[in-house]
Amino acid sequence: MLNFKMIFFSILIDALPFILISVIVSSFLYNFISETLIQKMLPANKIYSILLACFLGAIFPICDCGMVPIVKKLIQKGVPAYSAIAFMLAAPIMNPLTIFSTFYAFNSWEIALVRVTTALFVAYNAAWIISKSFKQTVLKNALTISQHDSSCCCHMHTVLPTTLIGKVLVFVYDASNEFFEMGRFLVLGSFLSTIAQLCIPHATLLNIGHNPFFSVIVMILFAFLISVCSSADAFIAASFISSFSTEALIAFTVFGPMIDIKNTLMLLHTFRTKFVVFLITIVFILTFLGSYIMTNLF
Secondary structure (H helix, E strand, O other), X not given: OHHHHHHHHHHHHHHHHHHHHHHHHHHHHHHHOOHHHHHHHOOOOHHHHHHHHHHHHHOOOOOHHHHHHHHHHHXXXXXXXXXXXXXXXXXXXXXXXXXXXXXXXXXXXXXXXXXHHHHHHHHHHHHHHHHHHOOOOOEOOHHHHHHHHHHOOOHHHHHOOOOHHHHHHHHHHHHHHHHHHHHHHHHHHHHHHHHHHHHOOHHHHHHHOOOXXXXXXXXXXXXXXXXXXXXXXXXXXXXXXXXXXXXXXXXXHHHHHXXXXXXXXXXXXXXXXXXXXXHHXXXXXXXXXXXXXXXXXX
């Protein structure tokens, strides 16, 4: 129970500040940034739009723990789903802090470069496949959201005028609602991640570590289950450097920040189930392929 409490609260406390920051940013985008401005900032060309989204993480360093609320608001503001998803997948790894922590953990700029290029490979191709596969909205309850925005059925949105003070109050209201909405899934995800860390024997992982095929799959699944923040997962990966292949370690550091238990629950709450299953499957396959391609390329 002592180990459970330590692991559970360490995951929760690490993630909560990022959730708080993300809901503040997402609420600000929703209430103060117009659709017209966002549309003007985005390139019309799909390729350029996806590439820009992939590299935005270097400018807006956001942890993976708080990406879903921001992506949801971006899509509601008219950003194409494929560009928003590219941003969600790439940003946590393009974060300068994540890049530096990778170098520090492995004492190798080469590993940091392979991690970044693999992440870009996965994010770009996943976004491109999504752009071809999903033409309609991917958000859950999109009709309800649209009606809410147009008719202002919410009491706060109905009563408050479109003045600066009114917008600030709506901003606080939306941010607090989003925080508690996403927070419950964070708590559940942290609980499941703690169970996984306590129940999966490290000896079992080490026995599979030298298999060139299964080691990558095992580390991808391990990254999904333990749900470590993107700025700290490199240190866990480095602890397996003598037991697992480089491809497996890269897969661990790429898949985890993109898809883990915490953000899967948030994704299922925000997006259509079919889309979430498709996204996880595509990211899994691309991470598996990308880890081999980029490791051997560099």
